[in-house]
Amino acid sequence: MNEHTHVLVVGGGPAGSTAATLLAREGFQVILLERDQHPREHIGESLLPSILNVLDLIGAREKAEAHGFVKKWGGYLEWGEDTFEINFGDPAEPDQGYGFQVIRSEFDHLLIQHAETQGVDVRQNVRAAEVLFTDGRATSVRWTDTRDATRTGEISFDYLIDASGRAGLMATKYLGGRRYNEGFRNIAAYSYWTGTKQPKSGPPGAIQVAAVTDGWLWAIPLHDGTLSVGVVAHKQSFQARRDGGRTIEQVYADALAESPLVSDLIEHGTRVRPIQVEQDFSYICEESAGPGYFIAGDAASFLDPLLSTGVHLATFSATLASAGVSSILRGELAEQEVAEYYRGAYQTAYIRFLVLVSSLYLNYRGKKSLFWEAHEMSREDVGDGEVIKAFWNVVSGLEDLGDADSGASALVFSEMRRLIDVYFAKDSGRDDAWLATLPEDERRQVLDEVKPLVAPNEYALSEETALNGFYVRTTPHLALVRVGEQAAAVER
């Protein structure tokens, strides 16, 4: 069976459902292929407050609120000798400033069902098996029914959004793979507990994070009364323990026992699921957009889960990609311009979180807490006068990063060095006071480049929060708009 659609989305996780819904709501024909059948299990339960923006954008806020997920008002970290309490918002103002702790099978199911109600042609148990190219341009996908391999077909499209998660259809098969970040070659082992104490540290619904000798632990309260408890450790140390004859269960139990915070929570609890393991989860794919395609979410890049950024990056990139596709299909922007922008914006969004995660890892063992400052900055929407100070705080936290010349750390450093060379060479006298003396357009140029690296929680939904000079506008239609320009207000 051969057919055609405006947009083919591969993958029905948060990235795929978000992109598909946004485009279908604009009146484009969208087919979404998901190889599994929802509800399907997935790791990644702790969502940042930016999820509220996403849910509002796709019109699913009410459904998510009604579902009863735990509201996450922040986090609590026991990190070396430091403890941090992170407050996203004020529970007395109940409409904003929180994320959710979600059971992902339920959350992802809700999103894909919502996509269907918004006009997306959702096909589950269908695997995108192969992408076909015409003169270097992605033009169609061959699919296979995962329950009946004799059922196959081909769908041609104007645009492909690859949101296939870590399976990474485009990256692993056609773009020469991914660049792994050696410093973050971690392993996670996790399970679920009942009969535990409810976390009391930090704001209501807070994720609990505790550093242990070789890594860190998470404890996340879920709305079915279970507690998700996981350990993240470097692959080598994890392996060394396994080589010493320890089972996964023992390594997991040893790690939990190291933290008084987590031990106390699970003291009278029972582990109710087998331990699951995930590994090698920090990478970036160089080509996140090209002729006929955009890659969103984990399919493009994945960062260590320390700051719970996965679903944010997935839905954020899906929003940028779908706004870009919308603008191209309406003839407002050229494909090459959008693809170039998308690659750069994705890298910036990824790097700025990488910088924060790196800072946090570096500052383990009680050094001055850059993480806390960085977080404060992001929450307070960095005032212009504070930007350069903030930038230097982040840079100085990276100075002694061990593997600075390899993997994604090198990416951070090269970006930092570029910015330093361009704007902030040592003894150049360029500080906040200097910034204030610049003409408005020059000042904006500096801020556009530097600010995204230090203010990671913004969502590029307005001129003020633009990322790399563009932002997403939703009325009168979804569009990617260059700062200072109004997109043509044409209806399709």
Ligand SMILES: Cc1cc2nc3c(=O)[nH]c(=O)nc-3n(C[C@H](O)[C@H](O)[C@H](O)COP(=O)(O)OP(=O)(O)OC[C@H]3O[C@@H](n4cnc5c(N)ncnc54)[C@H](O)[C@@H]3O)c2cc1C
């Ligand atoms: C240990 C660990 C802890 C984490 N903790 C958090 C956290 O607390 N908070 C957070 O925000 N993130 C967390 N994450 C990250 C989070 O899981 C991901 O970033 C997020 O799920 C990405 O969403 P996605 O839509 O890009 O991909 P996915 O959610 O993986 O969805 C991809 C979908 O594509 C489908 N698919 C794959 N290949 C094909 C194909 N060929 N054809 C059709 N369908 C296909 C898959 O079945 C899947 O449903 C964590 C990750 C790990 C490893």
